[in-house]
Amino acid sequence: MVEEYLLFGLSIFSFVFVLLGLVFFLRLRFYEDKRLQSGISALLFGVFLLMLFLLSKSLYYSMFFLEGIFNGFGGYVSLINSLSGIVFLPLMSICFLVGMLLFKEI
Numbered sequence: 001m002v003e004e005y006l007l008f009g010l011s012i013f014s015f016v017f018v019l020l021g022l023v024f025f026l027r028l029r030f031y032e033d034k035r036l037q038s039g040i041s042a043l044l045f046g047v048f049l050l051m052l053f054l055l056s057k058s059l060y061y062s063m064f065f066l067e068g069i070f071n072g073f074g075g076y077v078s079l080i081n082s083l084s085g086i087v088f089l090p091l092m093s094i095c096f097l098v099g100m101l102l103f104k105e106i
Helices: 002-029 034-062 074-105
Strands: none
Touching (some): 002 034, 034 074
16 A cells, blocks of 8 residues: 555656646747757657656556545546556657657757
């Protein structure tokens, strides 16, 4: 039971820091050169997918100690968790790769 609390705390902690990084990254985008805008947009979408992945992980870890709320939705939450690992992580890595390739062209 302690492991679930630790994993939930770490996932919430990382979600908050990725959210703050996304906000500061959005503010940085307005001050950058127009040539860098497409690469920054690709990186922003990758960070957004990372945020969605961390949100699904924190929802999955909260399911263990909030069983009253997720009484009938445990199967759906575990399905979302497994699909987020299959869908969000490859898309995130593709967005980061495209963003780096766009920066390399400049």
